[in-house]
Amino acid sequence: MLSTTVKLASGFEMPLVGYGTWKIPNNVCADQIYNAIKAGYRLIDGACDYGNEKECGEGVRRAIEEGIVKREDLFIVSKLWQTYHEKEHVEPICKRMLADWGIEYFDLFIMHFPVALKFVDPAVRYPPGWTYTTDSLELKFSDATIQETWQAMEALVDKGLARSLGVSNFSIQTLMDLQKYNRHPISTLQIEHHPYLTQRKFVEWAQRQGIQVTAYSSFGPQGFQEIKGMDGLEGVELLFNNKTINAIAKKHGMTAPQVLLRWSTQRGVAVIPKGDCAEHLAQNMANLNFKLDDEDIEAIYKLNANLRFNDPPNYGFDCPIFA
Numbered sequence: 018m019l020s021t022t023v024k025l026a027s028g029f030e031m032p033l034v035g036y037g038t039w040k041i042p043n044n045v046c047a048d049q050i051y052n053a054i055k056a057g058y059r060l061i062d063g064a065c066d067y068g069n070e071k072e073c074g075e076g077v078r079r080a081i082e083e084g085i086v087k088r089e090d091l092f093i094v095s096k097l098w099q100t101y102h103e104k105e106h107v108e109p110i111c112k113r114m115l116a117d118w119g120i121e122y123f124d125l126f127i128m129h130f131p132v133a134l135k136f137v138d139p140a141v142r143y144p145p146g147w148t149y150t151t152d153s154l155e156l157k158f159s160d161a162t163i164q165e166t167w168q169a170m171e172a173l174v175d176k177g178l179a180r181s182l183g184v185s186n187f188s189i190q191t192l193m194d195l196q197k198y199n200r201h202p203i204s205t206l207q208i209e210h211h212p213y214l215t216q217r218k219f220v221e222w223a224q225r226q227g228i229q230v231t232a233y234s235s236f237g238p239q240g241f242q243e244i245k246g247m248d249g250l251e252g253v254e255l256l257f258n259n260k261t262i263n264a265i266a267k268k269h270g271m272t273a274p275q276v277l278l279r280w281s282t283q284r285g286v287a288v289i290p291k292g293d294c295a296e297h298l299a300q301n302m303a304n305l306n307f308k309l310d311d312e313d314i315e316a317i318y319k320l321n322a323n324l325r326f327n328d329p330p331n332y333g334f335d336c337p338i339f340a
């Protein structure tokens with residue numbers, strides 16, 4: 018079973034519903050990826066930073082060996098971490114990530130953040146995270162520009178190591194700058210997008226540019242509860258408990274998570290939720306099976322509170338890129 022797809026500026030098709038892999042513990046990750054593929058997911062959204070790419074690859078391998086899918090049926094996404102933004106580090110780290118997955122190419126390779134951090138040798142720490150050392154929250158920046166990094170990513174496409182390129186956590190200004198020199202298309206923009214942070218003008222602008230938008234954290238605060246000591250969650254109502262979302266869910270005989278996902282997919286915005294069990298996997302994929310009314314979409318837009326959770330300062334880092 019293949020989910021609905023969107024066409025990327027690179028010419029490739031990308032599934033509208035994928036499976037996110039952030040925070041999947043290593044000991045269950047291979048099983049979860051395998052189960053997601055078995056449940057019909059074809060897009061797997063990974064990242065070097067998630068520290069579980071080997072296990073993701075193991076799940077993929079098992080699904081291929083059992084004949085559930087072929088490699089070409091899958092759309093595998095990964096993200097370049099900030100410590101590898103200097104041009105000489107981009108290809109070696111991409112090759113290491115491909116080796117961890119056990120694949121020859123990424124369907125989509127994304128610049129994770131528009132921030133360049135000082136190189137940390139993978140032999141010293143991998144994945145390295147934001148901070149230069151593990152005993153301090155201090156960040157050390159690299160001089161690499163976004164142009165240098167993007168052009169090194171374009172070379173990955175030239176060499177067949179990646180098929181499409183994208184960016185994540187970019188603002189409109191950084192994207193407009195990138196558009197002045199990119200040689201390969203900016204196929205996707207992955208951003209935090211949920212009813213508390215709708216970023217409507219940004220999403221609609223990107224779509225007008227032919228850049229496909231992927232929403233991360235479609236359930237708003239839900240996934241961030243898994244992170245101990247994170248700021249920005251106090252007093253925030255969970256979207257699964259929200260009156261408007263539940264009234265819309267009841268009207269359509271669907272669940273709150275399905276409404277939250279459909280609010281994006283119906284507007285052509287891809288989603289990448291992480292269901293932890295068979296029921297959630299099936300439920301999330303089935304968001305495609307109903308239609309919200311226009312008034313539902315607008316009522317959900319009205320919940321916007323410009324409330325961003327995945328903001329570096331919320332983790333204690335002095336890097337307010339969205340300020």
Ligand code: NAD
Pocket residue numbers: 036037038039040062063129185186207208232233234235236239240241243274289290291292293296297298300301327
């Ligand atoms: P999530 O999709 O993991 O959802 C949050 C929580 O909802 C999880 O605890 C999950 O167990 C639960 N859940 C999922 N489906 C459910 C259902 N049907 N019913 C009830 N509970 C359900 O949110 P997230 O981790 O914030 O984001 C999803 C993905 O987005 C990540 O795995 C990652 O791939 C990507 N992401 C990217 C960035 C970035 O900087 N580019 C940042 C954050 C997340």
